Amino acid sequence: MPTPHANPDSGSELRITTTASAVSKGTESLVHTGRIPARVEDLMRAPHQLGDFPFPVSYGYLGVGVVDEGPREWIGARVFGLLPHHSHHIVTTEDVHLIPDDIDDHRALLAGAVETGLNILWQQPPRFADRVAVIGAGMIGTSTALLASRMPLDRLEIVETDPDRRTLLTDLGLTAVAPDDASSDCDLVIHTSGNQAGLARGLEITGDDGTVIEASWYGSDSPSVPLGADFHARRLSIIASQVGEVAAGHRARRTRAQRMRAALTALNDDRFDALITGVSDWTELPTIIDELSGGSDGDGSGLARTALCHVIDFTGAHTR
Structure with missing residues (x-):
């Protein structure tokens, strides 16, 4: 074999x-x-x-x-x-x-969800002692958060509206908060909720010059994105992440097969x-x-x- x-x-x-x-x-x-x-x-x-x-x-x-x-x-x-x-x-x-x-x-x-989470983290890699929020604790958001929890971050919060889902996250050793309780001044916000309200909240809690990674896909829907208010004044960035291609920062050095092998290896974690x-x-x-x-x-x-x-x-x- x-x-x-x-x-x-x-x-x-x-x-x-x-x-x-x-x-x-x-x-x-x-x-x-x-x-x-x-x-x-x-x-x-x-x-x-x-x-x-x-x-x-x-x-x-x-x-x-x-x-x-x-x-x-x-x-x-x-x-x-x-x-x-x-x-x-x-x-x-x-x-x-x-x-x-x-x-x-x-x-x-x-493995597919973890591969997506890995690609998200490759898209805009968090740095040492960064403050990171993941908005939306579905299969993709939770998988991404479990991967990110292994990194030396200053803060990692998962923002989730469902109290039962927040309890599950807490049982996994993660910090879960309701949207109104999310910490601000984040270096990186990862949005996976598929809801325009989640994206709007993500922009609010992103710190000056910070980045939102948009990993949700809306199909034929057209979400309203609040690009007024302080989006330009605080020089925020929104980056798309989609698993169909290896993230640009790694595309020259990793194949899709190598990315999948890394995802399968990362599943050696009972929390999944x-x-x-x-x-x-x-x-x-x-x-x-x-x-x-x-x-x-x-x-x-x-x-x-x-x-x-x-x-x-x-x-x-x-x-x-």
Whole structure:
């Protein structure tokens, strides 16, 4: 079996039997509700997407499974890939990444979120003793905060409106505050809430000459950004971060595969298990995505509010 830092038979074809996938709530809700702008349809295609936006389309990019056909040294290997919610996949060795032995399948599903968080931190790297805020404690925000908590910062706050989510963050050893209680004069603010109010609050708590990294994606929505008030007077900056490309500061020296290996290694942290907030059988996937998109909750008070990483279990799909 190959080691995590080897890629024998590069380009060889593999068959993957899926053990689990996860729903990336933010982006997949936009796909599910048909809110992918036509002008970026090509940019927002998932690597192994079937069909075209808006519909019909088979989407998803958080999948783990076991290799059951392919080169001998790959048989039995557990792998993560940017794969849709299918029971099986035919891919090449370059499309998947070996999961370290100390990471179980469900935690490995967070590799996509951790890769995004890593890219955010590469986009505008915090410096020693910086004051940093992360706004929005969804799957991306919490993953980014867990990575940032390992850095020698003077202050790290996660700004979150949901009191239950703040309790979870506190249990993970993080400092969680309501928006009105967020500290000001931040060197760096990372916005991941997907809500224009979060971005507005981020600009308010950013210190003079400071930077906001905008990691939220709004699909076809057009958020109102308060660029009046003190935005120009205090010389603030807003930088976009998107995981489709390695962050500019590292692009010449890191490949996407190297970035993913770093993300999988970073998952060797038991705190990430708290981000797995639910598991459902693969037969429930249509209902789960509808609920995560707010379709069955009306006001979004149920699963759409509480879920971080919701796992779809495919083990039963292979016994029928």
